[in-house]
Amino acid sequence: MYKIYFLLSFFWICFLFKGHSAMLYTENILTTDSTTLDIRASKEKPFKFYYNDIFGERPILYEIQKDTLLRLHFDYPILVIVTDSTPTRKTLYSKFHGRFTVNNFLVQPNETILVEKDRENITHFIVKDKIRTNELNFFVEMEKELGLFEGFGADLMPVQFTAIDEITFAREKFESRMRFLSKYQQTHELSPSFISQLQALFLLRKLSSLMSGYYSVYRGTFKKSHELIEKEISTTVKFDEALFYSSEQRSYIQQFLYLWALKNKQPTDAATLISIANEIFKGNIREMAMYDLIRAAVVLGQKNTDTTLEAYLQYASDSFLKEYVIKSFQPQILAKRLGVNNDILDSELISNKDLEAHTWRELLSTDENKLIYVDFWASWCAPCRAEMPASKQLREAYSTKGIKFVYVSIDDNISAWQKAITELGLDSAVHYLMPDGKKSAFADKFKISSIPRYMLVGRDGTIISDNAPRPTNQHIRSFFDEILKK
DSSP states (O other), X not given: OOOOOOOEXXXXXXXXXXXXXXXXXXXXXXXXXXXXXXXXXXXXXXXXXXXXXXXXXXOOOEEEOBTOEEEEXXXXXXXXXXXXXXXXXXXXXXXXXOSEEEEEEEEOTTOOOEEEEOTTOOEEEEXXXXXXXXXXXXXXXXXXXXXXXXXXXXXXXXXXXXXXHHHHHHHHHHHHHHXXXXXXXXHSOOOHHHHHHHHHHHHHHHHHHHHTTTXXXXXXXXXXXXHHHHHHTTOOOOOOGGGTTOHHHHHHHHHHHHHHHHXXXXXXXXXXXXXXXXXXXXXXXXXXXXXXXXXXXXXXXXTTHHHHHHHHHHHOOOHHHHHHHHHHTHHHHHHHHHTOXXXXXXXXXXXXXXOOEEEHHHHHSOSSSOXXXXXXXXXXXXXXXXXXXXXXXXXXXXXXXXXXXXXXXXXXOHHHHHHHHHHTTOTTSEEEEOTTGGGSHHHHHTTOOSSSEEEXXXXXXXXXXXXXXXXXXXXXXXXXHHHHXX
């Protein structure tokens, strides 16, 4: 879905010099396939920017100094946001921000971009295609006349506003932006697709600003809904697949789902909203809506996040986003569910394959949608070794049915551990050595004081049983079969 492999060529950075823009130097355009954005700063003033990524995480401010090269890796369109100091010009929102501007530039695939600073230190993006240059600098020009579109305070309404005031404010913002677009078109040629996307963004921003006080997956309904607001937001919106990454559309969709659930007398918890998104949306919009819901649940520390994760993993189909959820959110949910801290999840495990350090977080954060049957053992433990023939038979029978078998040793002798693996015919299995053995933080948390001991981990990374049946237990197969049905 997002594997849009493209070349974002070198940014040629140009700065103001004695009132005139001057090309300080250029770089050869990359000719090999790449998913990189290369930025090189020059002159004395640094080029400062951040970009919004697809995951909605807190952006990092980059400051590119003279003669330094920054290479960013991504594989989808990004919104580059530049904050410029403007000491000679007071903006409409200086009371919130001081004298600076916030301009955003949507960088598309396969663009070579020249960056310039004008006399007021405002950043402009320029490409060879005149229409794209007009599009890239649309928000720069709109900000000069209407104030910020991006950032805190852009659509901030005083808390004492009535519903009528809110509607008037939102309408005026929307209409002023539409008027500016019409005026801009008269002197700057734009592509039809860009025009339609701007119109959609402006409408979504209007509706989202009205709904934020009444419907929110982040705060819930925190003031009584007003009939005038409900009438105003009843506007039919056609979601644009091309805007799947847009913060305006993503924000509105979350509010829309919350309102949809209320109107249809359904719960507004994240897990239910994910199931609703799965039913009423398709494609990229569906995937982004479900991703934003699981992210909100984790970030806000909502209750029953494990249930929300189960719903997400059940319905989501985009492997790119699912991989991120599993690696970034699943461990947090797991820690909350188990009541453990990061020290425990990050405690070391040594892999038999590379003899390098790994963590319990990696082991428990399943990325194969399988149950994990963990066998705690040691080379010197006779009862442990006695279970291995039955364990091997189970592994051969259930590894293709959705169960991954992992062997964790508490040996203090690596050579003895590896020798036992070979002797028992378990070379093809997944093995880890737990340093500190019974004294480790993980062993202490789950009272692993005697072995053999077995643990079953669910597909969502939560522990189904920390004292599961042994391989020789006559009920082990029915135990597995029952869990696999769920």
